Amino acid sequence: MKHIKICILLLVSVNLFAQEINIKKSLSGFDNYMSQILADWNEPGAGVAIIHKGELVFVKGYGYRDYGNKLPVTKNTLFQIASNTKLFTAVAAGMLVEDGIFKWDEPFKESVPEIEFFNDFLNNNVTLRDMLGHKTGISRHDYIWFQSDFTRKELFERIKYLEPSIPLRQDFIYNNLMYSAVGYAIELRTGKTWEEYISENILSPLEMENTIFSIAEMQKSKDYGVPYDEKRDTTLLYKIPLKEDGAGIGPAGSIITSLDDLSHWVIALMNEGKYKNKEIIPNAIIKETLKPGIAFRNSELEDKGYDERLNSTYGMARNIEIYKGNVLTKHGGAMPGFHSQVIILPYNDIGIITFSIGNQGASLGNTIIGYNLVDRLLGLEQTDWNGRKLADHIKSKELSKNARSQHGFDHIEGTTPSHKLEDYTGSFTNEAYGEFIISHEKDSLYFNFRRVSLPLSHYHYNRFDTPDDEDFGKWSINFNISPQGEINEAVVSIDEGQVSFHKKPDESLADPNVLKQYEGKYNFAGSEFEIKLIDGKLTALGTTNDILIPYKKQIFKVEKFDDMQVEFIMKNNIVSGLKYKTPSGVFECKKVQ
Incomplete structure (x- = not known):
C-alpha cells in the first residue's frame, strides 16, 4: 500500500510541476503542419507565440497578414483580439476590488448606484462576478451595440430595458454588454475612461507599447492584419472591411495587439501577476478569475465520444478545463476576419497565443493550432483536431447551402400590401436597439439600419424581406397596423427574439x-x-x-x-x-x- 501511495504521488507531481521542454524537438514538423492547415482551410495567414517559464521562447508568423499584397505575418503584426480583451477588463475591475471600490460578490448597484437593471430583483442581486461570469440570465442582444454609434454611457443606460431570458445564475449566457457596463463603471468610479485606466495600470507597466484600441490607430502602423473571407459557397478569397463597433463596446473586445506585446500579458498571468520581477497584477485577482462559476456539460464526450476536453467551467473571462489530464485555461476572440486564442497551462508553465486571418478558418485560431501545440509541448499523442474540425466545416457549408435553397417555404402567393409603399416609410424606434429608417426610392422600399442599407421586396401581406446579403444577412420586416388603420409598428427578428420598433412620432x-x-x-x-x-x-x-x-x-x-x-x-x-x-x-x- 505504501508503494502504491508513492507511485500516485509521483504521477501527480508529473502533472503539477513544470518540466523542461525542448522547443526545437517539440516543434519538429510544426512548420509543415501549419502550411498544411492553412492550405486545408484556405487561410491567408496565422501567428503563434509560446511562453515557457516566464519567457517568450517561440514566436512566428505563417502566411500573409495582407494576402492581396503578399505581406508576411510577423511577431509585431497587429491583430484585433476581440473577446480576449475581456480578461483585461476583469483584471481592471479586480484592481478596484483590491482598492475597496468594487466588491466581487455583493450587489453591483451598491458600488455603482447609476446602473439600472430590468427590475428590482436584479438591482438587488446582480454582482460584479455575475456580470463578468455571464451569469446574469440576460441574453446577448448583440445588435444593440453591433455597428452602432452608441456611446458607452448610452449602452450602459440601455441595460434597464433588457429582460432576463432565464433566472439569475441558472446558466451561462455570454453577454458583451455586461463588460461594456463594467468598463463604464470603472470610468464612473475613477474619472478615467476604460482605455485610460487599462493603459495606465496594465499596458504601460507591462511595456505593451504597441497595443492600441482603435482601427484608426492600427492603420497608422506599417504592420497590421488585413481581414479576408471566402465568397459564400466558393473558395474565392476576398478582402472584407475592417470592422470596428465603436468605443461603446470597447471593454468587451476592442484591444488590438501583436504576438510580441500580448506575450508580456501572458507572462504576467503565468507569473502570479509579476513582469520583470515587479508585481503588475495582484495574484489574488488572477485567482479570482479562475474560480469556477458556471459548469458546462461534457458535450464532445456525450455527443461524439471525444474525451480529450472534460469538465469545462467558466470563471471570469476564462474557461477552465481538464485537457488529457492537465489543467488548461483559455479564451477565444472573434471579429470579422480575425480569430485568436490564449491558452495557459498553469501547472505546466506553458502559455500559447494563436492568431489567424479568415472567417472560414475560425477553428484554426480558436482550437486547432492551440491544442496541437499543447499535444506537442507535453509530449502527448497528437489528436487530429484539424481532421475533425475540417470535416465538420465541410458538412456545415453543405448544410447551409442546402438550407438557403429552401427559403420562402412559408410564402403565400397572391397577396398585396395593405397600404401604399409611401405609408410604410419613416423612422421606427426601440428603446434598447435604437432606430432604423424605411425609405422609398425608385418604386422600392429600403431598410436602413446603421451601416446596413438593403432593398425590401414584398413577401406577402405586410411582410417585406431584404435579399440574403453575404455581409449583412437577410432581414424580414413585418409591419403592423394601428386601430386607426395606419402603419405604426415594425417587428423584426433580432438576436434572441422578436423586437418591436414603433413608428417615430412628430419630432x-x-x-x-x-x-x-x-x-x-x-x-x-x-x-x-x-x-x-x-x-x-x-x-x-x-x-x-x-x-x-x-x-x-x-x-x-x-x-x-x-x-x-x-x-x-x-x-x-x-x-x-x-x-x-x-x-x-x-x-x-x-x-x-
Missing part, C-alpha cells in the same frame, strides 16, 4: 417646451382632472395616472389603450382644451387653468 413632440404647454387642469361636465409633465412624459393624473404617448402634432395616444387618443385644441396658439377620442365617442374638455 416636435420630443421637445419638453412643446409638451409643457399642454400641462394644466381640464374640466368635463363639472369634473376636473390634471395633465402634468412627469419624467419627460405627459401624464393624466388620476387613479391610474395614464401616460400619453406622442403620436402626431397635438395628438397623443393613451399608453394602455392604442385605440384611444387625446387631441389638444389650440386657439391663437394657446391650448384651450382637448378632445378625448374613444371608440364610443369624442369627449371635449375645456382647459380651466
